[in-house]
Structures are given as C-alpha cells and as structure tokens.
Amino acid sequence: MKKILFVLCVLCWAGLMEVQALAVLPAKCLAGRGWFDLTGTPGYNLYTCNPDDTWTLYGGAGGNHALLSTTHTDTVAASSVLGDLLYGNATPAWQRLAGNITTAKQFLTQTGTGAVSAAPVWGTVVAGDVPNLENLNGTLDVGSGGTGAATTATLGRYLKGDGSVCGTSTGSASGVGTPTACTNQFVTSLTLNSDAAPTSTCTTLTAASAQLANQGTTTTVLHGNAAGNPSWGAIVGGDMTAGTVTSTQLATANKTITKSITILDPTTGETNQVQWYWPAAVTLNRIACSTDAATSVTINFDERAEATPNTAGVNTLSANLVCDTNSQTSCAAGCDVNTISDSGIAADVPHNLQIISVSGTVGAVRIHLRGTIN
DSSP: OHHHHHHHHHHHHHSSOOEEEESSOOSSOOTTOEEEETTSOTTOOEEEEOTTSOEEEEOOOOOOOOTTSTTOTTBOOOOOOTTOEEEEOSSSOEEEEOOOOSSSOOEEEOOOOSSSOOOOEEEOOOGGGSTTGGGGSSOOOGGGTSOSSOOOOOTTEEEOTTSOEEESSSOOTTSOSOOBOOOSOSOSEEEOOOSSSOOSSOOEEEOSSTTOOOOOOTTOEEEEOTTSOEEEEOOOGGGSOOOOOOHHHHHHHOOEEEEEEEEESOOGGGTTOOEEOOSSOEEEEEEEEEESSSOEEEEEEEEOBTTBTTSOOEESBSSOEEEOTTOEEEESSSSSBOOBOOOEEOTTSOEEEEEEEEESOOSEEEEEEEEEEO
16 A cells, blocks of 8 residues: 555656666666666665656655664664674674673773774773773882882881882892981971961971980980970979869869778668768769679669758669679669669769668678769
8 A cells, every 4th residue: 555655646746657677777767767676675666767867766664673674774784682782893884792791890992093993892991901000009109109119018117209218127128138227308397487487486396316216215204495495304393383183173083983882791771871972963874783692682772862861862773783793783885784763963962772682691792883973
C-alpha cells in the first residue's frame, strides 16, 4: 500500500513519469525520469533524475531498525552489549568498542601520531600517564620537597632543603658514609616584631647555641636576665615569691574530694550514727564499699538538714548498695551499678550513713565516697 501511494504522488507532481527497471544505475539521465534498481535493498530501489543530471534515491518507509545495522552505511554492523561505546574507525565508520568486563577498574586510553588519532582501548593508569605520579609512590624529588634518593630515617640526622642530610650520626641519605655537621641550619635569633622599627623592649630571642645543644639538665630551669636573654640555671630562693593560698584556691585546684571510713564489727544498730560534712557543695560521682569476710553489709546514705541531723532526708542511692568481698561500686559508667540518684550534696550539711542490714559475721566494712567540688 505504501508503494502505491508513493507512485501516485510521483504522478501528481511530475505527471506521467517513465520508470526504467535496470540492474545498473545509468551514468546520465533525463530530468523527470525514474529508475528502479532491481538489485537494491527492498524499500530503497527507486531513483529519480534531477535537473542537474544527478540521481536521488528515495528510501523506504523508515521502519524500526538497529543503530548498528546494514541499513546504515556509515556503521559497522554489530549487536550492542551492556557497556559498549561507539567510536569512529579509520574507514571512517561508527564501530562498537566492547565494554570492560574485567573486575579491575580500567580507563579509555588513546595515543595519536601527532597528526591523526587512533582507536581507543581499555587500559590501566600507569605512572607515565600522570605527571610526577612517581613521587607519590617511591622517591620524592628535591623539587617536590624530597631528597631525590631513597633515605633511611636515623636518629640525630636532619633533612635539608637541597635533599642532603646533616647530623651527628653515621649514615648518609643513601645509608652510606657520614653526613656533614649541621652548620647554620637552625635559627639563632627570632625577631618578635614585624614592623621596621620595633617598639617592644624584647625584640629578639637568642638560642643557647646554633644547634640547641645546651638545653639544660634535670636540675636547671630557664632564667631571664635584665637584657631579656634566657639562660640555664638552678632554682634559687628569689625565684619564688612568698604568698598566701586561700581555701577557695585550694578547693579550685583540688576539685576531687574522697571520704573513707572503716567500721569494725558493723551492726544495724550503728545506722544513723556516722555522718560527715563536705567542705563545699559537691557532686557525688562514685561510691564503693567492701567487707573483710565472705558476708555482706547493705548500706545507703541520705542528705539531712544541719538543724535536724536525726531526721531522715533524701536518699543518695536509688537502690541500696550491697558490700561484699568483691568491692561493690556505683557510678555513671564502669561500675557494678549506676544508682546515684541524689548526687548533689550541699556544703556543711550532715551526710548520713545507713546500715540497712548485715549478713553473717563481718569483721569490718570499708566505705569510700568521691565527689567533685561544684
């Protein structure tokens, strides 16, 4: 049906057109004439003659076909596969390049002649593909901050900017010979002011020696003299100023306080008999206890008011702590339990010990509390 419609259109446009059926396309033609190629691909047989004595081929209906099929004369016929790429070959024609099917990551590489290109291939990246890549794996050249040679790390040696080494130990950069002494390799003075006319009275810092060899001993410290230059010397009486250390300063310096008590032959009759005061408001962070025999003592604590020391207050532990020979502990992390519920204890109030129960014959119970000054 499509061929019939095409013929009708030819008749409509050009009147009655003479169509020859031959196997070879004539070199010359008369405008308005047609030629049917007997050997052509079906759907691509009909040619018409143009006024300039050239032929025009009329294709088929343009049905579905593969990109790399014989329908396209500028491609190498093939079937596409996952990962394929297209490239122009030397024909020139479009040709498929099969994808990389190895488990190793590969990249497209291509090397031309300087005038023409070449077909791409899959390959791995080698040192020569990236400038200075060899410096990332091996010897770092001097221009990149290295030595330009394989070096062996040795105590007492230093790497210089020109790639050589200096120091006091044997062995050169390549591990052979003796390196030169490090002469003038260290800063002997440091200007503390960046402006041209320093305004500070301390303008330079002078090292004890060019190689910092005289760094003092275990019994000396650095002193500063009137000129501002440091020197090594022993501690003398005038180096320390007498003064008074206040309780507040001590409390600040010693933030952690520990209180301990040992009760011999403990009984429940001794509950509410032992109380202690904290010198400042603290936050309890650890409670531990133990016994001397394979028996147990159950304890707790409560915070009471100073005016009513015999009136029960708020319990420190949400659950009683059972003391035995294995040192039972309570804290936020790393202890047997985490039962400190009332951790904030005010200063100068009775912190009362409760002996809830005693199991067996206990010769001694040891109790330890630790708090941090708020």
